[in-house]
Amino acid sequence: MQGSSSSSCVNNPSSSLAPPPPDVPAPPRRVVVAHRLPLRASPDPGSPFGFAFSLDPDALPLQLSRGLPAPVTYVGVLPASAASEIVPSDDLDDYLLQKFSCLPVHLAGDVHRDFYDGFCKRYLWPLLHYLRPPFTPADAGNLRFEGGEYGAFVAANRRFADRVIQVVSPDDGDLVVVHDYHLCFLPAFLRRKCPRAGVGLFLHSPFPSAETFLSVPVRFELLRGLLNADLLGFHTPDYARNFASSCSRHLSAAVTTTTSSGGGGIISMNYHGRAVQVRVFSVGVDMGRVRAALGSPEAAAKAREIADTYRGRVLMVGVDDVDHLKGVNLKLLAMERMLEADADMRRRVVLVQINNPARSITAGDAAAVRREAERIKDRINRRAAAPVVVMVDGPVPMPVKAAYYAAADCCVVAAVRDGLNRIPYFYTACREESSSPVSGGAGAVVVSEFAGCAATLGGAIRVNPCDAEALAAAMRAAVTMGAEERAARHRENYGYLRAHDAKAWARAFDAALEVACRDLPFMRFVGVGLGMTYRAMAHRPDFQMLSAAHVRPAYRAAARRLVLLDYDGTLVPEVSDERERAPGDVVIGLLNELCGDPKNVVFVVSGRRRDQLAAWFAPCERLGVCAEHGYFTRWSRDDPWQVMSDKAAPLVRGATSGWEAVAEHAMRHYTEAMPGSYMEVKETAMAWHYQNADPVVSPCQARELHAHLARALADEPAPVAIGTHVVEVNPKGVNKGVAVEGVLAVMARRGKSPETVLCAGDGEDDEAMFAALGRASKAGGALAAGASVFACTVGKKATSAAAFYVEEPADVVGLLGALARCGGASPAAGPSE
Numbered sequence: 006m007q008g009s010s011s012s013s014c015v016n017n018p019s020s021s022l023a024p025p026p027p028d029v030p031a032p033p034r035r036v037v038v039a040h041r042l043p044l045r046a047s048p049d050p051g052s053p054f055g056f057a058f059s060l061d062p063d064a065l066p067l068q069l070s071r072g073l074p075a076p077v078t079y080v081g082v083l084p085a086s087a088a089s090e091i092v093p094s095d096d097l098d099d100y101l102l103q104k105f106s107c108l109p110v111h112l113a114g115d116v117h118r119d120f121y122d123g124f125c126k127r128y129l130w131p132l133l134h135y136l137r138p139p140f141t142p143a144d145a146g147n148l149r150f151e152g153g154e155y156g157a158f159v160a161a162n163r164r165f166a167d168r169v170i171q172v173v174s175p176d177d178g179d180l181v182v183v184h185d186y187h188l189c190f191l192p193a194f195l196r197r198k199c200p201r202a203g204v205g206l207f208l209h210s211p212f213p214s215a216e217t218f219l220s221v222p223v224r225f226e227l228l229r230g231l232l233n234a235d236l237l238g239f240h241t242p243d244y245a246r247n248f249a250s251s252c253s254r255h256l257s258a259a260v261t262t263t264t265s266s267g268g269g270g271i272i273s274m275n276y277h278g279r280a281v282q283v284r285v286f287s288v289g290v291d292m293g294r295v296r297a298a299l300g301s302p303e304a305a306a307k308a309r310e311i312a313d314t315y316r317g318r319v320l321m322v323g324v325d326d327v328d329h330l331k332g333v334n335l336k337l338l339a340m341e342r343m344l345e346a347d348a349d350m351r352r353r354v355v356l357v358q359i360n361n362p363a364r365s366i367t368a369g370d371a372a373a374v375r376r377e378a379e380r381i382k383d384r385i386n387r388r389a390a391a392p393v394v395v396m397v398d399g400p401v402p403m404p405v406k407a408a409y410y411a412a413a414d415c416c417v418v419a420a421v422r423d424g425l426n427r428i429p430y431f432y433t434a435c436r437e438e439s440s441s442p443v444s445g446g447a448g449a450v451v452v453s454e455f456a457g458c459a460a461t462l463g464g465a466i467r468v469n470p471c472d473a474e475a476l477a478a479a480m481r482a483a484v485t486m487g488a489e490e491r492a493a494r495h496r497e498n499y500g501y502l503r504a505h506d507a508k509a510w511a512r513a514f515d516a517a518l519e520v521a522c523r524d525l526p527f528m529r530f531v532g533v534g535l536g537m538t539y540r541a542m543a544h545r546p547d548f549q550m551l552s553a554a555h556v557r558p559a560y561r562a563a564a565r566r567l568v569l570l571d572y573d574g575t576l577v578p579e580v581s582d583e584r585e586r587a588p589g590d591v592v593i594g595l596l597n598e599l600c601g602d603p604k605n606v607v608f609v610v611s612g613r614r615r616d617q618l619a620a621w622f623a624p625c626e627r628l629g630v631c632a633e634h635g636y637f638t639r640w641s642r643d644d645p646w647q648v649m650s651d652k653a654a655p656l657v658r659g660a661t662s663g664w665e666a667v668a669e670h671a672m673r674h675y676t677e678a679m680p681g682s683y684m685e686v687k688e689t690a691m692a693w694h695y696q697n698a699d700p701v702v703s704p705c706q707a708r709e710l711h712a713h714l715a716r717a718l719a720d721e722p723a724p725v726a727i728g729t730h731v732v733e734v735n736p737k738g739v740n741k742g743v744a745v746e747g748v749l750a751v752m753a754r755r756g757k758s759p760e761t762v763l764c765a766g767d768g769e770d771d772e773a774m775f776a777a778l779g780r781a782s783k784a785g786g787a788l789a790a791g792a793s794v795f796a797c798t799v800g801k802k803a804t805s806a807a808a809f810y811v812e813e814p815a816d817v818v819g820l821l822g823a824l825a826r827c828g829g830a831s832p833a834a835g836p837s838e
Contacts, residue, residue: 014170014199033178035073035515036169038080040121040187042107043067046087054097056087060105063403065209065425066184068291072511073182079107080168082117089114110168112161119157125187126364128154133186133210134330134422135217150222159190159537162230166194175201175525180518183234185209190226192233196541200530203522205236205514207286210424211457212244215251215701226537228252232276233541236521238286238514240424240457245272245283250701257700275802278528278543282521286514287461289506290430296438298407307408315412319484321356322413324406324428325420327363327371332419332453332470334374337381337394339419339476344389347481351389354484356417357409358382361399410435415449415483419470423456429465430458433498447495449483451476461501464494551797551809553823556763559793560824563761566604567752569745569774570817571766572611572618574729575799578814579696593624595818598825600627606759608748610635610741612733612770614687615646634735634770635744636689640751649739649747664723665691668714668734675710679703689736696730707732729768741766742773749777749787760789763824764807765817767799775806 043064049057060067061084070077082088091097093111101107112120131148165188173179183191183206192204218224228251231237239245249272252258258274272283298304311320325331336358344350358378363371382394410416416432429450436448450465452458459467468479486494531542531550549555560566570576576592588596599607608629611618615632619642622628626642637646672684672693681698684691693710695703710732714725722737745764752758764774775796781787782794796807799817811817 014173014175014202032076033074033180034172034174035070035077036080036173036179036181037066037070037073037077037184038165038169038181038188038191039066039184040081041085042079042081042083042101042105042109044084044101044105044107046084048086054091054100056091058087058101058105062294062297068294068507069184069288069511070182071291071293072508073515077106078102078172079105080165080172081107081110082112083109088112088117108168108172110161110165112164116157116160119151119154120161121187123151123154124158129158129186130210132217132221133213133424135211135213155223162188162190163194165191166198169195169202170199173199173202175199175203179203180205180515180522182514182518183207190230190537193230193537193539196233197532197539200532200541200543201525201528203518203525204234205238205518205521206231206234207238207514208240208244208424209288211422212239212247212251214247215254218251218255223537224251224255228256229537229540232256232258232274232281235279235281235525236514236518237281237283238517239283240285240287241460242285244424244457245285249274249283253704254700260704277540278802280521280524282517284517286510286517287505288425288427288510289502290427290434291507292434292438292503294403295407295431295434298403299411299435299439301404303402304404304408304411307405308412311408311412315355319354319415320413321354321415321417321480321484322359322409322432323356323417323419324359324361324401324409325418326361327374329370329374330420330422332421333358333360333378334381335421335470335473335476336417336419337378337385339470339473339480340394341381341385341388342473342477343481344385344393346477350481350484351391351393355393355395357395357397357413359397359399359401359406359409361401406431407435411439413448415451415480417451417480417483418453418456418458419451419476420453420456421470423453426456426458429462429498430502433462433495434502436495437499447488447492449486449491449494450498451479451483461505462498463501464497547808548805549809551795551811551820553820553827555809556761556795556820556824557827559761559795560763561827563759563793564604565752565757565759565761565789566602566606567748567759567762568599568605568607568821569748569762569764569766570607570609570821571741571768571771571774571799572609572613574767575765575771575814575817576609579729587621592818593622595821595825596622596625596628599821600625602825606748606752606757610744610766610774612690612692612731612741614685629748631741631744631748633687633689634739634741635747636736636739638744638747649743664718664721664734667717667721668723671710671714671717672732675706679706682706689739690733692731692733694731726770728770740773741770742777745774745777746781746787749781753787758787758789758792760792762788762792762794763797764795765797765799765811767814771798772806779806 043061043066045059045061046056048055066079083091098109101109128148128150136148169181173181180203181195183204186208192206195202195204232252237248239248249260252274253260258276261273274281323336325333340356382396385394386392410432416429418426418428420426429452432448433450436446450462452462452465452467453470454467459465466479466483468475470476527546528543529546532539573579573586577586577588596607599605606629608631609618609622610631612634613632615637618630618632622630623642628642629640631638636649639646668691672691675693676682676684679695679698682693682695682703684693695707707727711725711727714734718725718734723734724737726733726735762778764778766774778794778796782792795809797809797811798805798807799811799814811820
């Protein structure tokens, strides 16, 4: 285990970056981290660096920073044109930081190649787009896992983190905004070296279902790396749910969903004491950049050329990367179907397809995609006896694209899987903002239902691009649409864009990040693990790991002690096989050793049935047991069971109506619907267990069952509780807190109020024990004056009422063993009187 970290940043590398004068407080900074800096570089022999630099207005990280509070500092690698030519130096770093607020990350050529072209583009990018790794060497292709490329990915992310640490100061309110999957390990490295840094990561790509990750050798590392951020942003609710499901299935992470003040859903996961928020943010366009591009002379000249070339024709436009997932070939095949079905269209419609350079596939794959598109284009034009499909190879400047957008009557996106595709946004904005007399006005959008933007454009025609007939029909509907319908659809699309531009995204993401990391300044962090298994354990300042050293002085000095222990998840680990839940010889021997000390009263407080607990703990003669959350209590093996009566609702045995019948009917239905779950009928309660069921679906079923029973039993004396892998209905007034209060009351009546109390539990139902001890400490009477209380939760929980924690049941057993050895055991007496 690493030592506790109390500073904001540790191991901060030295830098030539000059801090502000000490008498001038630095304003909070936003550090925006992306793969590449938002710079353009052109050769310049007169420059000391050999290149002239300028900000790139088309760079997405720059556009998405417009709404962030100033100052903003950018971290990333240099433009590709300069990265291989420039020799890194402090002078270059200082110049770019002072001139453009850009701090470059310098990666060796082979490291960058294996990091970006290798692991990111060849391996990770297809996975995120739902392409599974192959299972046979013959089909391996580009989806083989290469350890060397993965090592470069780790090294590059570590280098990015080192650069961020040079400029970020969490104590001054600085926040880190990370863009895209290339840097999914960056939050982990920042959390290690700068544990209080507020980090938000926005994924520009899709996020696949949990099953896609099953064959990924480093799936745990990838998910844990992302969970080290405080806020994770996704394009659509589907992608956010897929991420949460992956964390639940592969990491057994507890997922909760709440409703934000704005009405949207927020997924939250507790990751080692930090509440990681998962939210959906829609990325818009930079309207200022759109207007600037449309108003440029280059756009005006291109607009006149387009008007002359396609006069009298209905113009359709498509802009896509050369990539097999962009669906360009599907778009062309649908165009062919449309022209075959209606020969008149050959004289009316023309499709201009702009091909951006390939970014995510190899040169060979890109060439194959391009050849296939050219073959279909030539066949269409040959049959139509006219150039009805025109290919424009990129890169195409933004003003030229803007001219095509403004002139086109329809825009078509046919991607089979896509994340951040803003082409329909740019198209809609250019149609609205164009002031040209020969272009602009309402435009129609045909968009694949698999593109991230499909969920936000309510006026678009959504279609499955794999259905050629449906896509052809959608394209025909777009070009033949009436003016009134076209205008209504366009207004809906543009209304969304106007309210959700790039500045709105930045403001929303920044506000959410501030909320997500607001508790970081008040947390303490303990580093655990090595390498990519490292994790920063966060907890409240008054929440500390419990050890024998904490308890031993009070334990030795006390004349009367009370030990309260939950069973499942506390004395023994949670396991899927019920047959393995029984206590082993070590636990039995340890409990007997503790009970043999005349100063000790030891109780196991469990929700399990009394007959099961009695059988398991038959070797423990002096052990007290509270069964079924304390409804039944006995003080030793040979004592009779006592029934809780003063606070609990009366138990109705063998009822065929009332709450028992309602609960049994509902739980049987969910048991049949969820394989692996089972129903347990106790003497006082009914429980539905789902620890052996599907880890993704069963928690949703549990919440649904809990809500159903809460409504159905609202007027019954039987509250419904949802705990760790269980939904349970108990008589009113029955809980472990009431059981503890009963034990304390009996000890007080006997004049043996405890001077030291140790209480350990792992579940939500154990919080009632901690709360009861807290009330007893304040009220006085039930505890001896000045009593020491050690309430301990197993597994760190940000909202626990306990003041202490341990990591796992083995720590509880170790702690009890250490106390038993120092307590001076004697077989004179036990808890029974």
